[in-house]
Amino acid sequence: MKIHAYPYNDFVIPFLIGTVLLFAIIIFKYVKWIRRFSDEQRKVIRSNWYSWKIFPAIWEMIREGLIHVRIIKKNLLLGIMHQAFALGWFLLIVVGAIESRDAFFTMQHEQSIEYVRELQQQNGWHVYNTGEDKNPEYLNQRRYRVETEGGIARIEYKRPFYVGIFYRYFVHKAPASFRQHKAYSDLMDALLLYVFLGLTMAMVKIFWSKILGMRRTTKHTLVDRFAKFSLWMIFPMRLLAESVTACLYGNGGFFTQAVGNLFDPMIVRGLETSVWMLYSLMLGVFFVTMPFTRYMHIFTELLLIYFRKIGVTEGDKKTGYTYFELNACSRCGVCISGCPMDKVLENHEIQSVYLIRSLRNQERVSRLKMIADNCLMCDRCTVDCPVGIDLSSLRRMTRDKGKLDTTGNYEYLAKKQTPFNAIGRVAYFGGCMSHLTPGITESMEKIFNAAGQKYWYMDKLRTICCGRPLQQQGFLKQAEELRQKNTEMIEKSGSTMLVTSCPICYQSFKKEYNLNIPIMHHTEYIDMLIKQGRLKVRHDDRKVSYHDPCELGRGCGIYDEPREVLGAVTNLQKTRFQREKSVCCGFNLGNTKLSLEEQTAIRNASLQNLTSKPVDAIVTACPMCKKAFQHATNDYPVRDIAEVVAENLIN
């Protein structure tokens, strides 16, 4: 004869419904999105699914999904808050599951008929026996007394998955030989306290975000706030439920027992299942709201990190990956603090968090365009995003002006083609903007000559734009036309390397072209020349500050080369906001809506950062930035790195 023992109480129903709905909806959505991946993205996923790339992917999933290293590095307190919720809750679930597994293992091992009887009578377990004929004789659930026939009975403890969640209710008294019982309950309490730490910080953040290092927090919608409320209520409810049980049966850890001891057992006795019901209800409500609110990020960000790390990238059009990106945003608001539009212009509506929310909620087009267009595309938010969403691509996509496309505008390009024999030479592409700062192109020619490098100044007289300005404004098709022509010209010339003076062109050539020769920005190129000893420079005694252009720094990750070069020729001063924190000069070509006054305000903020310490000159590496600062000030000379180097050449 076999006795089955099954922990069940009606209060688990809301939790069960919530869980089933949650996973049903999530799986439905994920399948839908995965089916919308582009062919290219599918190919990447297929080829990398089992490659070594999954190890860094999994590592980052743990690091950013649970530990939140990136936020911690940026802002310790905020990071701890996020970590407490994510890691704390995750561990509560995992440790709870392990604890129940261990306990059940002991029960199973003990085979104590007295214990099972106790479980049935005190904890309301369902206990029934099955005969050899497998015809279960279902016995009166609650009043059944477990009888053994001739002392031979095998007790089979069933462990449904929810036991870990409601463990303290179902196991009032641990099995006799389960010695780790106390340690487990203390550990679980510690984890609950950890989550409470995060909860407290989150509450403080609402009223006093500065203390958590955030100038401003995200303004959430009503649905989001409701979901947040249900999430926040889960943990106090769990504490309440466990404390009541601890009060009645003394099975709590250091925290729940201490709280439980405050209650009067006579009063709470009748309330026990009710408070557990409340806890389960909160879980259920949260689970059901989750797929429809920002909390969808909990699972999605893990998948996003995985896809991103195995090499999936955002394209020009909305794909399945886009949906993963949109849903991976937790609306943490980290992108708000750095945004110059927020900081300088007090525009609190257009930050990437709101762009993503509007896209996700499919808000009306006019609002979407307003958000997408009011941006410098300086990428400051992209470097801050803890889960690495490609925010600029999302914005570009929203700006897409594909419908305004006019074809046949590019016939003149054919005439512009002047095939040039530049075999073995370095092709130099100054870029349209560098033509407005001839100081840069002149200096580059000097540098090529000083290094004895034969070069082909490919856009000296006739220029075809690299295409990025169109790209950034959302004219994606038109940009492609220009790229094709340039590619053709470069490939036909037979040049061995492409050097550009404009970070905008540089980013375009690097990311949007598919050239078969190395591409360098002149900062990299000069750095290489100096290190190879091909360029002899002297060190002057000027003090300069360096402005990281958005397109070069955040756009292409070139931070060190310009600093090395400047270190070799002059004295570089550090500034407060530098490298990835650099403040856009305000004249980024991604701008479509900002007025000159607004751009000027941002430029002045950037200038202030550069001149907060006394300097003799401001140095940058982008013609756009150079012009922006040049127009602003009579007080400081504004130079490009190439100019500073050309001034310090030793012939």
Next chain:
Amino acid sequence: MKKVAIIGAGPAGIEAASILARNGVEVTLFEKSETPLKNLQDKAFLFPNFQSAQEIIDDLSGKLLTDRITTAFGVDIADVKWQGAEWKLVDSKEQTYVADAVLIATGYQVFDAHRKEELGYGIYKGVITSLDMEQMIKHGKILNANGDEPKRVTFLQCVGSRDEKSGNHYCSKICCVTAVKQAIEVRKQLPKCEASVFYMDLRMWGQGFEEMYRTAQEKYGVSFVRGRISEAAGTFDGRVQLKSEDTLMGLPLKMNTDLLVLMVGMEASCGTKVLGKACDISGDYGFIKSVNPHLYDNETGKPGLFAAGTCKRPMSVSDSINDARSAALAIKDYLDTIKIEN
């Protein structure tokens, strides 16, 4: 005897000083540089009558030869403060002077053309400013970058004025007619050289200006093109290539020229900005703000502190001198009122 301090020995400062001196006021004339009339010395001829700048310099300098005027040249006044009963002036060496009234006539400086890098000033030798051109005219040596006689000279209006990007939205007022004047001079000195002027619109506001503009076209064959020059580039033979748009024809334009003359606008001078800030009378773009442009244009809102000339806004030499005369009268009135109060 009442004492008046005048800061800036330009046309305005000197004219006001001489009128006040003639009216029995003791004047101290401060000037940052060692010689007076610095800006005027850069000029060759003055529009619209092509009078030699030197004559005006001589006449104005002559007015200083009176013992009621004390000149303090090479003194850089850095601060002006009201001290109960009189104004106290402090120079950059911390020396102090006192006066019953102060006239600020610290003038203008020209826009630094390096800031419009796309026009290539300081990069291509063929790109010069209107000041450089004035010097060439003065010395009768209009030469291109290679030291030869130019075949074509191109003037570009509104460099650093009416220009949103450089932050100077205002019209500098005198450059239009100056370009016409210089173009005529170029044609007079080099009859074989072409002269053209790129403009946004020509503002011939003064007496005789419109006639000059007409003469330039009819008699001297100066061509006027409506359009701004977007960029300048050097050519291998030391000339300058311009990219522009002729907005009347609606066509893009590319041309080579020997000399590109940038008509740089007037900005408030350093001294104007410093004193404007120190006395809290600074207005738009660092110029000094008068109480009322119609009736109280020399008053600054601080009793005993007056302003005249181009420290308030761009002005021609003649306007500046007229403004100084009205300032002298306002100061005289002020000195009379405090005499009665005392």
